[in-house]
Every structure is written in C-alpha cells, then in structure tokens.
Amino acid sequence: MAGETALRILVADDNEINQRVIRGMLEHRGHEVDSVHNGEEVLCALAANPYDLVIMDCMMPSMDGYESTRKIRASKNQGFDPDIPVLAITALAAPGDREKCLACGMDDYISKPVVADYLFEKLDTLFGELEPSDSRAATAVHAPSPPPADILDSLKDRLATDLKHWRQELQRLSNTDGLQALGQLAHKIRGAADVFGEQALSKAAENLENCARNNDGKSAPGLKSRLTEEIRHLESRLHPPRRKHD
CATH class of the missing domain: 3.40.50.2300 (Response regulator)
Known part of the structure; x- marks a missing residue:
C-alpha cells in the first residue's frame, strides 16, 4: 500500500x-x-x-x-x-x-x-x-x-507575498494586453484561493477566468476590479492594520 x-x-x-x-x-x-x-x-x-x-x-x-x-x-x-x-x-x-x-x-x-x-x-x-x-x-x-491546517499555517507568509504580486500584476495588465494573460493569472489565483478555502476570492477569480475563456472583453474591467478588491480584503485579514495606542 x-x-x-x-x-x-x-x-x-x-x-x-x-x-x-x-x-x-x-x-x-x-x-x-x-x-x-x-x-x-x-x-x-x-x-x-x-x-x-x-x-x-x-x-x-x-x-x-x-x-x-x-x-x-x-x-x-x-x-x-x-x-x-x-x-x-x-x-x-x-x-x-x-x-x-x-x-x-x-x-x-x-x-x-x-x-x-x-x-x-x-x-x-x-x-x-x-x-x-x-x-x-x-x-x-x-x-x-x-491536519491540512498545519501545512496551510506555514504558508501564510508565502500567500501574503503572492497576493501582493498578483494584485500588482492585475494592475499592470491593461485590458488591451489580452484576455489570455488575465485568464492565466486568474486561474493561478483561484488555485491558491481554493487551497485556503477563500471562497469569495476563488469565485472572483473564477469569474474573470471564465470571462477570458469566453473572450468577453466587455466584462473584463469590472471583473478585474472585483478580483483586486477581494485580494485586498484577504491581505487586510492576513495583516490587519495595527491599532495606535492612546
């Protein structure tokens, strides 16, 4: 076995x-x-x-x-x-x-x-x-x-680094750079989101990936913005702002 x-x-x-x-x-x-x-x-x-x-x-x-x-x-x-x-x-x-x-x-x-x-x-x-x-x-x-949580906990710093990189890539890729590049990036983001059980991020990435697969350039800007927003939400949860002491 x-x-x-x-x-x-x-x-x-x-x-x-x-x-x-x-x-x-x-x-x-x-x-x-x-x-x-x-x-x-x-x-x-x-x-x-x-x-x-x-x-x-x-x-x-x-x-x-x-x-x-x-x-x-x-x-x-x-x-x-x-x-x-x-x-x-x-x-x-x-x-x-x-x-x-x-x-x-x-x-x-x-x-x-x-x-x-x-x-x-x-x-x-x-x-x-x-x-x-x-x-x-x-x-x-x-x-x-x-337990999978033990492995995932050890990868949170890596996830934070990847999220920053993916957010910058989304900002860099203009809508005229081609839907294929956006779709490939969304696919990669969705894979990581699924591993960590981040359903909102996964869904936003899946929507952009499907948009690229269907060659739907009209919907791409809004879906890209939504995915960027979900990345920012997860980043803030991984590294919440420090409170200022009175």
Whole structure:
C-alpha cells in the first residue's frame, strides 16, 4: 500500500502554494518529493532521476500536463519508464475531465483543492499491487498525515507575498494586453484561493477566468476590479492594520 511504502514522487504544478501543500502532505507520510513548474521540466526531471509517480497539474504554462503525459507515453530510449504512473490534478473537475485525462495516458485524476485522504486513497489504488520502480528497499512509514491546517499555517507568509504580486500584476495588465494573460493569472489565483478555502476570492477569480475563456472583453474591467478588491480584503485579514495606542 502507498501508505506503507515510501515512494519517490514528482509533483508538477506552476502554483508554488499548491506545490508546497501537496509536498507537505506527501512528506509527512514519509514520501520523497521533488517539484517542477511545467511539463518541460517534468521530462527533464524524469530523464535525470528515477521516480515512482508523477502528480501532474493539467494546466501549466510552456507545456501542460496533457502534452507532457503524451510525450512520456510516446518516449523511447530517453532513460525513464514511459509507463510511469501519472496522477492528474485539475481545478476544473468538469464532466469528461477523467476521460480526457485517460485519453492522453494519465492513470487517474483528482480535483483541486487536493484533500489528503482522497490523495492517499488514489495512491493506494495505484500502488496497492506495485513496488517502487528502482532498487531502493521499501521503507515502513508510520507517521500520520497532519491536519491540512498545519501545512496551510506555514504558508501564510508565502500567500501574503503572492497576493501582493498578483494584485500588482492585475494592475499592470491593461485590458488591451489580452484576455489570455488575465485568464492565466486568474486561474493561478483561484488555485491558491481554493487551497485556503477563500471562497469569495476563488469565485472572483473564477469569474474573470471564465470571462477570458469566453473572450468577453466587455466584462473584463469590472471583473478585474472585483478580483483586486477581494485580494485586498484577504491581505487586510492576513495583516490587519495595527491599532495606535492612546
């Protein structure tokens, strides 16, 4: 079972917070984890090191998870196993997503935000009858999975830094810079908001992301302003103004 055997896992996600949350879950169960930001880096990492599993975000810049998986499955004589298990993660979880993942060669998928218990159920399914791919001896793992809050608390400073950066990016991107750039930024913000359970921020980001997907330039300015407002609200909660002493 995956919960009893230490695996070497590659996590691919362009969102640093998502990376660190998933990594924290896995490492607290005793697994060895590396992380990369896009599909091109996945291929390089697989060629350089032996891994038992790739956890692959579907939507990444440069090369997304679908294309990366197709290249893995089609690879020959590149120094890595073309049949390595690939577990997809997606923020959409729309009807047909699982079929799309399987069609490009992925083994299964889970939706964001990633829930620890569900993640380990998937690992148990994938590795219930499998051994690690290299010659390392299986390592007994007894440490319980920590509450997600423990991991999230350690990432609040990172979230505050990202919020400031995203707010500045929203201000920098004019409505003539292209809806694609706005949509990509909104997608990244939504992923982090979902991890922290920030529903208002997630919804504002989702609205702008859908606007970009539908090429709705008319609605973009108002939705961008709304998303900026929600970012400011969360920033103020993370770092409330200090009261002046009388």
